[in-house]
Amino acid sequence: MPDQSRHFDDITIFDVAKEAGVSYSTVSRVLNNKTYVSADKRERVLRAMAQLGYVANIQARSLAGGRTNIVGLLVRGLNNTYIGEIMKGIDNELAQAHYDLMLYTTHRRKTKESAYVTKLTRNVVDGLLLVLPRNADAYIETLQRRHFPHVLVDHEGISHNILVPSVEATNRKGAYEATSYLLQLGHQRIGFITGKLEMGSAQHRLEGYKAALQDHGLPLDPDLVREGDFLQPQGYTCTQELLALPDPPTAIFASNDFSAFGAMEAVRDQNLHIPQDISIIGFDDIPQAAHVHPPLTTVRQPLEEMGRAAARLLLKYISLPEAPVERIELPTELIIRGSCRPPHHLTSKGEP
Amino acid sequence: MPDQSRHFDDITIFDVAKEAGVSYSTVSRVLNNKTYVSADKRERVLRAMAQLGYVANIQARSLAGGRTNIVGLLVRGLNNTYIGEIMKGIDNELAQAHYDLMLYTTHRRKTKESAYVTKLTRNVVDGLLLVLPRNADAYIETLQRRHFPHVLVDHEGISHNILVPSVEATNRKGAYEATSYLLQLGHQRIGFITGKLEMGSAQHRLEGYKAALQDHGLPLDPDLVREGDFLQPQGYTCTQELLALPDPPTAIFASNDFSAFGAMEAVRDQNLHIPQDISIIGFDDIPQAAHVHPPLTTVRQPLEEMGRAAARLLLKYISLPEAPVERIELPTELIIRGSCRPPHHLTSKGEP
DNA sequence: TTGAAAGCGCTAACAC
DNA sequence: GTGTTAGCGCTTTCAA
Numbered sequence: 239m240p241d242q243s244r245h246f247d248d249i250t251i252f253d254v255a256k257e258a259g260v261s262y263s264t265v266s267r268v269l270n271n272k273t274y275v276s277a278d279k280r281e282r283v284l285r286a287m288a289q290l291g292y293v294a295n296i297q298a299r300s301l302a303g304g305r306t307n308i309v310g311l312l313v314r315g316l317n318n319t320y321i322g323e324i325m326k327g328i329d330n331e332l333a334q335a336h337y338d339l340m341l342y343t344t345h346r347r348k349t350k351e352s353a354y355v356t357k358l359t360r361n362v363v364d365g366l367l368l369v370l371p372r373n374a375d376a377y378i379e380t381l382q383r384r385h386f387p388h389v390l391v392d393h394e395g396i397s398h399n400i401l402v403p404s405v406e407a408t409n410r411k412g413a414y415e416a417t418s419y420l421l422q423l424g425h426q427r428i429g430f431i432t433g434k435l436e437m438g439s440a441q442h443r444l445e446g447y448k449a450a451l452q453d454h455g456l457p458l459d460p461d462l463v464r465e466g467d468f469l470q471p472q473g474y475t476c477t478q479e480l481l482a483l484p485d486p487p488t489a490i491f492a493s494n495d496f497s498a499f500g501a502m503e504a505v506r507d508q509n510l511h512i513p514q515d516i517s518i519i520g521f522d523d524i525p526q527a528a529h530v531h532p533p534l535t536t537v538r539q540p541l542e543e544m545g546r547a548a549a550r551l552l553l554k555y556i557s558l559p560e561a562p563v564e565r566i567e568l569p570t571e572l573i574i575r576g577s578c579r580p581p582h583h584l585t586s587k588g589e590p
Numbered sequence: 591m592p593d594q595s596r597h598f599d600d601i602t603i604f605d606v607a608k609e610a611g612v613s614y615s616t617v618s619r620v621l622n623n624k625t626y627v628s629a630d631k632r633e634r635v636l637r638a639m640a641q642l643g644y645v646a647n648i649q650a651r652s653l654a655g656g657r658t659n660i661v662g663l664l665v666r667g668l669n670n671t672y673i674g675e676i677m678k679g680i681d682n683e684l685a686q687a688h689y690d691l692m693l694y695t696t697h698r699r700k701t702k703e704s705a706y707v708t709k710l711t712r713n714v715v716d717g718l719l720l721v722l723p724r725n726a727d728a729y730i731e732t733l734q735r736r737h738f739p740h741v742l743v744d745h746e747g748i749s750h751n752i753l754v755p756s757v758e759a760t761n762r763k764g765a766y767e768a769t770s771y772l773l774q775l776g777h778q779r780i781g782f783i784t785g786k787l788e789m790g791s792a793q794h795r796l797e798g799y800k801a802a803l804q805d806h807g808l809p810l811d812p813d814l815v816r817e818g819d820f821l822q823p824q825g826y827t828c829t830q831e832l833l834a835l836p837d838p839p840t841a842i843f844a845s846n847d848f849s850a851f852g853a854m855e856a857v858r859d860q861n862l863h864i865p866q867d868i869s870i871i872g873f874d875d876i877p878q879a880a881h882v883h884p885p886l887t888t889v890r891q892p893l894e895e896m897g898r899a900a901a902r903l904l905l906k907y908i909s910l911p912e913a914p915v916e917r918i919e920l921p922t923e924l925i926i927r928g929s930c931r932p933p934h935h936l937t938s939k940g941e942p
Numbered sequence: 943t944t945g946a947a948a949g950c951g952c953t954a955a956c957a958c
Numbered sequence: 959g960t961g962t963t964a965g966c967g968c969t970t971t972c973a974a
Contacts, residue, residue: 250967250968260944260945261944262945262968263946263947263970264944264945266969267944270969275944276943276944293709295712295966296714298653298968298969299969300649300968301653301949301952301966301967301968302967302968304970306649308714315681316677316678316681317678322671326667326668329667329668329695338693338694339694339695340690340692340693341691341693342690342691343681356645360647362649499881525671530881530882530883531884600951602951603951603952604952612960613961614951614952614961615954615960615961615963618951618952618954619953621952621953622953624954626959627959628960631960646951646952647950647951647952650953651952653950653951653953653965654952654954655952655966656954
């Protein structure tokens with residue numbers, strides 16, 4: 239591969255200015271269309287730009303204090319479908335606004351967090367979208383202090399007192415509904431596999447579960463609640479424990495679909511059948527959920543829409559720095575498929 | 591949200607220079623450690639940088655002609671798990687090299703392609719990774735002409751004559767093996783659902799299928815080959831057509847897992863059973879493949895590893911522009927799960 | 943309304 | 959080895 243010649247046929251505003259017969263600050267003006275430029279000159283500049291195929295140089299623009307039209311997305315890793323769905327929404331929204339996306343993954347960095355944020359904010363991006371676990375407060379504080387445009391996705395922020403721009407799903411409500419559904423089906427003993435409890439969403443889902451039990455007059459049996467981590471293997475283990483209980487649950491509510499898959503595996507490995515012997519319900523509705531057997535009943539989280547909303551909000555902060563802090567909650571939805579039915583003792587024997 | 595003050599506590603090399611008591615080009619030198627700097631001064635500079643929390647400004651560096659340590663990834667969209675797997679590999683590899691990732695999606699842009707490439711190459715990134723369909727030759731030509739570091743993933747490039755840096759899987763071989771497997775199981779009529787034929791990988795898989803038939807002395811029945819597009823709905827439709835044939839196939843080979851899912855759906859909707867009545871085999875081995883029922887037998891494509899290899903190759907071109915053009919082929923692997931068995935007439939009736 | 947000029951932070955000759 | 963200097967392409971005062 240021969241030498242890379244970066245500045246190959248680079249057209250600068252200087253070239254455009256010459257072509258259009260104006261000064262090059264005039265070109266800059268039409269580029270940013272802030273100040274008024276006479277219609278005539280603007281016209282000439284535009285034509286010259288088109289003719290020469292001018293493409294703005296982001297670095298220069300940024301260095302000089304302008305916008306880059308790039309938004310940063312900070313995630314822990316790319317391990318799951320979950321983040322893919324969110325990204326899809328973000329990307330679509332950004333595309334419409336002619337913004338580009340810069341992806342940062344944190345999973346491997348040992349860097350001091352606030353220094354890392356410095357790097358992000360000083361480099362390239364006009365704003366930052368964050369999909370992070372609960373303990374990432376250092377990031378957020380730095381961002382807040384710097385008044386750097388940012389929006390959290392699926393994260394409640396530092397504390398309940400400080401309002402941080404964010405987009406979430408109705409996790410509590412979703413879990414409440416899922417639990418109620420199981421209750422209505424006649425289940426009395428419902429196992430619960432938590433998510434990674436350092437995540438706000440995991441906490442909220444647990445709360446929803448508890449609230450539903452309480453509202454239905456059922457006591458909380460601590461044995462039925464197992465601490466998971468949103469991952470399949472732990473879902474498997476928790477379910478094994480649950481099934482080994484003297485009085486095992488007739489239904490299991492997993493805090494996310496991956497855990498639910500683990501649960502399904504564990505159930506099958508015990509030669510039990512879903513939903514005949516035990517009902518399973520998940521959370522998220524990732525693409526796989528519809529494909530497993532039986533199809534998983536789950537609480538749909540509007541991930542793509544959350545991404546869109548977050549991007550939209552961030553763009554607002556970028557263009558209107560004074561815009562008020564918003565916290566957006568998007569509704570979850572119970573998706574009933576085939577992994578739940580009334581418990582054994584309520585079912586007529588002959589059913590297929 | 592109050593005003594964004596971008597240059598908040600920005601420490602420049604100038605500050606570092608002052609702190610270390612050296613000239614600021616010396617700081618630049620240790621930053622890029624190209625030329626030699628006396629151990630003593632280097633030490634002082636390093637200490638000053640740490641103390642001040644210096645973070646390099648990418649824009650400035652880039653503007654001045656240096657590296658940005660950012661690699662661009664150009665994809666059509668984020669619709670599928672497929673791209674997620676590749677990204678995972680890329681990201682991991684890049685992280686190790688302290689490179690960041692910039693994501694570009696093309697699906698929506700009407701821009702003249704070569705102008706778009708200009709934008710990409712002139713902006714921010716040191717090199718470009720491309721996951722694109724076959725007809726994206728304009729991009730590639732521009733890149734080649736500019737000698738801008740780039741690597742294609744899962745794409746053969748412009749033509750067979752021009753060697754383009756790329757990383758692929760052994761699509762032909764993988765399809766050959768899958769077909770052979772079905773043949774060995776005793777299937778004589780094997781339906782084939784192609785991918786989007788504008789993609790090189792789709793062509794290669796079709797070739798592998800044909801080659802296997804030929805090598806086993808079987809004629810190619812055009813009725814058995816249906817043009818799909820790598821998407822589930824089309825997989826469904828193709829399978830319906832296949833099943834409606836006077837002499838329907840006993841096995842179907844779908845060019846990717848999504849199509850295979852569509853095929854499974856169609857089979858089920860006909861009240862046929864997999865694999866008892868008909869065998870299904872896919873390609874890719876996306877995460878869902880193991881979860882469907884029955885688990886899908888498929889050809890594993892090492893997507894993550896392909897991402898890693900591509901990133902590695904690109905980094906090589908970035909640091910060694912003269913490195914020879916490489917085309918890397920990574921092996922596919924037949925993953926036997928539960929969706930295939932010998933055809934009906936070969937199976938003893940009593941089997942479960 | 944428009945042009946001139948001063949940087950933004952950094953790299954890379956160029957001298958010493 | 960190390961300091962000096964000239965830009966990289968652009969935005970933004972400041973005059974005119």
